[in-house]
Every structure is written in C-alpha cells, then in structure tokens.
Amino acid sequence: MANTLAANRTLDALIIGAGVAGLYQLHMLREQGLDVRVYETASDVGGTWYWNRYPGARFDSEAYIYQYLFSEDLYKNWSWSQRFPDQPEIERWMHYIADELDLRRDISFSTSVASAEYREDAGRWTVRTAEGEVIDTQFLITCCGMLSAPLQDLFPGQQDFNGSLFHTSRWPREGADLAGKRVGVVGTGATGIQVIQTIVDEVADLKVFVRTPQYAIPMKNPSYDAADVAAYKDRFEELRNTLPHTFTGFEYDFRYIWADLTAEGRREVLEEIYENGSLQLWLASFAEMFFDEDVSEEVSEFVREKMRARLSDPELCKMLIPEDYGFGTHRVPLETNYLEVYHRPHVTAVGLRENPISRIVPEGVLLADGTLHELDVIILATGFDAGTGALTRIDIRGRDGRSLKEDWSRDIRTTMGLAVHGYPNMLTTAVPLAPSAALCNMTTCLQQQTEWISECIRYMRDNDHMVIEATREGEDAWVEHHDETADANLISKTDSWYTGSNVEGKPRRVLSYTGGVGTYRQKTQEAATAGYKGFDLR
Numbered sequence: 001m002a003n004t005l006a007a008n009r010t011l012d013a014l015i016i017g018a019g020v021a022g023l024y025q026l027h028m029l030r031e032q033g034l035d036v037r038v039y040e041t042a043s044d045v046g047g048t049w050y051w052n053r054y055p056g057a058r059f060d061s062e063a064y065i066y067q068y069l070f071s072e073d074l075y076k077n078w079s080w081s082q083r084f085p086d087q088p089e090i091e092r093w094m095h096y097i098a099d100e101l102d103l104r105r106d107i108s109f110s111t112s113v114a115s116a117e118y119r120e121d122a123g124r125w126t127v128r129t130a131e132g133e134v135i136d137t138q139f140l141i142t143c144c145g146m147l148s149a150p151l152q153d154l155f156p157g158q159q160d161f162n163g164s165l166f167h168t169s170r171w172p173r174e175g176a177d178l179a180g181k182r183v184g185v186v187g188t189g190a191t192g193i194q195v196i197q198t199i200v201d202e203v204a205d206l207k208v209f210v211r212t213p214q215y216a217i218p219m220k221n222p223s224y225d226a227a228d229v230a231a232y233k234d235r236f237e238e239l240r241n242t243l244p245h246t247f248t249g250f251e252y253d254f255r256y257i258w259a260d261l262t263a264e265g266r267r268e269v270l271e272e273i274y275e276n277g278s279l280q281l282w283l284a285s286f287a288e289m290f291f292d293e294d295v296s297e298e299v300s301e302f303v304r305e306k307m308r309a310r311l312s313d314p315e316l317c318k319m320l321i322p323e324d325y326g327f328g329t330h331r332v333p334l335e336t337n338y339l340e341v342y343h344r345p346h347v348t349a350v351g352l353r354e355n356p357i358s359r360i361v362p363e364g365v366l367l368a369d370g371t372l373h374e375l376d377v378i379i380l381a382t383g384f385d386a387g388t389g390a391l392t393r394i395d396i397r398g399r400d401g402r403s404l405k406e407d408w409s410r411d412i413r414t415t416m417g418l419a420v421h422g423y424p425n426m427l428t429t430a431v432p433l434a435p436s437a438a439l440c441n442m443t444t445c446l447q448q449q450t451e452w453i454s455e456c457i458r459y460m461r462d463n464d465h466m467v468i469e470a471t472r473e474g475e476d477a478w479v480e481h482h483d484e485t486a487d488a489n490l491i492s493k494t495d496s497w498y499t500g501s502n503v504e505g506k507p508r509r510v511l512s513y514t515g516g517v518g519t520y521r522q523k524t525q526e527a528a529t530a531g532y533k534g535f536d537l538r
Ligand code: NAP
Pocket: 058, 059, 060, 061, 147, 154, 186, 187, 188, 189, 190, 191, 192, 194, 209, 211, 212, 331, 352, 357, 381, 382, 383, 384, 497, 502
C-alpha cells in the first residue's frame, strides 16, 4: 500500500483533465475553499478542443449553446463569429475561460496521471503521475472527456510506414504539410468526414478507405454579424432555463408526433428541418425514429434519397449510403460538400467491406486481396475507446485493490455516471450510463455533472462525512433502469462506438443514458435531495 508520507502534495480534490468539465469543476471547488488542483496531459487547457486540431475540426452544436451558463458576464463577454465555429476559435474561447477565471495557476500541464490507489484506512487516494509526482487527495474527480482515448495502433506495420501517419486527435500542433501529397484517410465517422471535405483541395491524390458509411446532413453555417451576436446574447436567460431540461441539452426538443401527421405532413416536416442544416433532423424531429423500425426506415429513406440526389455514380451510392442501420442510431455528422468530394478526379473511395485493410507496409496501405495503395500520408480517423478508455488507461485501484480496468472489461457499470461501487471518493464525468457519455450537448451535461459533484462535496463537508461510495444496490438499480431504457432504443441494435462495438473485446452496452438529459438531471437531483440515495456516506 502506498502511504501519504511519500506524497509531494496533499489536496482536498484532484481533478484529471482541463477541458470543459475540469475547468468548471476547478472553479467551483476553489470557490468552496477547497485545496484543489487539475492534472492535464496537454500543454494547455481545452481537452477535446486542444487535441482535435485536425483540418476541418469544428462544432456541430450551435456555438451559443456550447457555453457555460453559470455566469452571464462570462457568457456575454465572448462573441462567436459563426453558428458552428472551427477548432481554433473554440480553443481561443477555452483560453478566454481559463484567463477570466484565472485557472491556470491551479493546473499542472504536461503531467499525466498514471495511477490512483484508494487507501481504505485513510479514506483517501494516492495518485502518481508519469512525471514522478505523488499526491495524497481526498477526492479524485475524473474530467477526462468521453472521446479522449484514441484508437491509433490499429494495423500491423504502422511503425514501418515510410511516410507520415497521424491519428486525427493527435494532429501535430505545427500542422502537417499535405500539399501535393498522396493522402489516405481511414474512417468516415464525423471526424473523417470533416477531414476529407477540408483537405481535398490541397492534396494531389486522396484515397478514402470506407467501411461503414454515414447518413450525411449538409451543415448551414452562416457567419454572425453584430446583430446576430446581440440576438443570441439576448436569449441568455431563455437558454439558461431551457437547455438543462431538453432531451439532449440542445435548445430544441422533439416537436412532432409521427402518428398525428399524414404522409405529406411528415414529408413537409422532414424537408423543413433538413433545410435548417443542423442536428435538428436527428434531435428535434420525430422521437419515434429511435423506437419504431418503420418510422426509422421512412426517415432513413428520406435521408438516403437526399444523398442519392447528390451522387451521380451508382457504385458510389452503394459504398457511401447506409442501408443496414437506421438514421440517428449512429452519431449524425453535419458536412459541407462531403459527398461531392467523391466526384473529383483525384479522389477514390476504396470499399473495405469485402476487402479490409490487411496491414500498413512501407509504401502505403495493403488490402486483404493484395492491392497496394501507395501513399505519402496516412490519416487515421478511426475514433476512440469512448467513455471508458480514458480511465482504463490509468491504473485505478479501488477498495481491496480492485482494478477499474478489470472491472470494466467484465461489465461497464456506474451509478448515474457519477461514481462506481468499489471506488469510494472517486467522482466521475463523461463516463458511461449518463447522457454525457455520448448523447447530449456536452457543455450542458458537463455543467450539470460538475455542479452535482460540487454540491455533493459541499453536503459532505457540511455534514462531516469523509467518504462517499456508490452502493451495490443503488448501482444495480441504475444499471437496470439504464438498460431498460437503452434496450428499447434502436441505438442498442446497431454497431458503433455508442455501444462499444468499435473496440475489440469491450463489453457491449449502450454507453449513454438514453432517458434524456432533463430526466437524468431530475433523477440525479432526486438522489441528492434524498440524502444521496444510492450512496453510502461515512
Ligand atoms: P468514429 O465515429 O468511431 O469513426 C471511426 C471510423 O473509423 C469509422 O468509419 C470506422 O468504421 C473506421 N474504422 C475504425 N477501425 C477501422 C478499421 N480497422 N478499418 C477500417 N475502418 C476503421 O470516430 P470519429 O469519426 O472520430 O467520431 C467520434 C465522435 O467524435 C463522433 O461520433 C462525435 O461524437 C465526435 N465528433 C464530433 C465532431 C463535431 O462536429 N463536434 C466532429 C468529429 C467527431 P466502422 O464504422 O466500420 O467501424
């Protein structure tokens, strides 16, 4: 057992991660007078928006709902230039937050938490960093983000490639020179799509390796002038009152009832929402598409029709239009001229379904049938070990030496995504079984979770509790409720990172709580009001 004597630092709370959740968590706990510090692998703040600096990275939540709502001044003193701004602007906004709240002095950058061990006798954690620091802390709060463990060592032979190979979320800060190069992109999720449509003009030759296509929705991204900015800022109160209670933490909710409309009426609604150029077709049209196979098929066919109209070649239609899963059961990407890219003479879609990538060789990508695609640059837009990966890549040991990595390799369980039985005084955000594991406007959900954690710690201190642990019974009840809700949703029937099926051997479970952001908020609040029902306080 580690002991506190070896510690270089003693804290009330140690937060892992300086992204959207970690920054606000630090601010709140510092306001409570806690001795709190953030540890962050990156060299600056930003989390997702620090790491994902690949070409084309941008929001697809409207910028004005992706902000913190706890301070009107903080909200209104920042102005966005577009409806869906790009990564450099978002990163600047995160710097603005860190500066305004004077957060950097309590953050250790370029420092990675390597292990954390709970000491039952003391009710405290010993945390070790890869750089050799040892910290003794009462609370361990994980703000690691849901998509921060990249799947980057996927193919044999990667290290032998003669050219440059990048995973999108580890894009070099100094940028990458793609001009005039033969570039291959593996992966056509939301990331791959943004990369492909952005680099197409720059590269000499583009090979897109396509395994599972996505339903694509054109983004409408107007620039904002002063009047637009003033107009959204005027909505601050309304947004503050609305966002926490909708199904997805966006400003809109499902507005229409499928059965109430005629076929023409439904079509009208779909056309109108499609024209909005946002995620509304997914998150504010017909909730029935998630539960009813027939509705799902009709909405899917509507989107397929739109995609077919943009693709002139039947072979491209076959490769790029999804047929075997329903619209919205994968994360829906917004795009700009993505499908049109494939009509360009220097672009080739390489289908992987029947002929997967066998390995990377020094010259490029080798397929199973022996075809070699010679390349100068390979871009892996191959996604993440979502929800769990950030924590299982740290050696976290709870009560009796149990390992979170081993526990979650058997079954991914949490209590409301806020705690895990067997890991006292560890409080979590953006982990499975909460909306923040996938299905929400992240800032809405992360604000709610970090506020819940702050209030929990305040309550413990006010009532002289030193330790909080999710009970086995409480966790069983939450997992059962989560599964019941998830199993009714067609998301559970399809393969994607939403169900963990993108990582070999990962236990299958819908990662996100699908009961809705508003309902989740209410349930977590009820537990707190009932004296932290489902938790043992001692
Ligand atoms: P992803 O959705 O998991 O997509 C990964 C892609 O890589 C898929 O096309 C996958 O194909 C492919 N792939 C993985 N392993 C492969 C292999 N061995 N051979 C061939 N292809 C392989 O990951 P992502 O695109 O990075 O997106 C993850 C999430 O990040 C999104 O869903 C979204 O939530 C978030 N994101 C948000 C934005 C934004 O606009 N705000 C932008 C980008 C990403 P299969 O599907 O066949 O496995």
